[in-house]
Amino acid sequence: MSDGKRRASERKPSWLRAFVPKSSPLVVTVCEGCGLYVIEDRETVWDVWDYGCVEGDDLTVAIILGRPLTRVVWLPSVGHPLLRSVSGCAGIRPDGQYLAGHTCHLARVSVKPFTPPKRERSPGKPWGGPKLSKQEIAEFKRIWNMPYSQLKHEKTPTNKVGQGDEIQALF
Structure with missing residues (x-):
């Protein structure tokens, strides 16, 4: 050439x-x-x-x-x-x-085309995750907006939030 x-x-x-x-x-x-x-x-x-x-x-x-x-x-x-x-x-x-890895004059291990992984959800669509009650949302907002100095003296709530078999503590 x-x-x-x-x-x-x-x-x-x-x-x-x-x-x-x-x-x-x-x-x-x-x-x-x-x-x-x-x-x-x-x-x-x-x-x-x-x-x-x-x-x-x-x-x-x-x-x-x-x-x-x-x-x-x-x-x-x-x-x-x-x-x-x-x-x-x-x-x-x-x-x-x-x-x-490529090695000259040896057969390829595979010639299969790469396919990108499927997206779990399309962009712009809401997650649609766990449904929280108005009380749980209000408690989250209250804790989220609480100053740290006050938060460290707050008692951990004994009630759990979650849905179905999923159990999560607020702290």
Whole structure:
């Protein structure tokens, strides 16, 4: 090649554009050694990772093969992931999503696309948490607005607030 860059020997998966947007410290590039697409983490030390999401049975395979792993932490507020190091098997959770370290000319552990975690609630909608009585709300406001000098002399109430099986003390 005249520009010194190696051409990819595979098609770039379309989901990588959403996974690694321009604002991310991660970069999708072509490995100079084998020509496969890889993800470079340029946040601190430049690490190179295969792009497939490692989870479930693939996680077991990666551990058996001794492939380094990094945890994918999705940041919905900025719309891209960060990668967090794990040390061997320490820090690996069975419900986590990981990328495996890239090793030239070896098969990827996974080519599964990454899917961001589902949001628990849409923005702008109220939480709809425990329903408190007017008396409980009034007691909370009274304690909240009480000066600390007076609060430290206040007796702890014996009644509990909560709903259902959940029991919480005011203090």
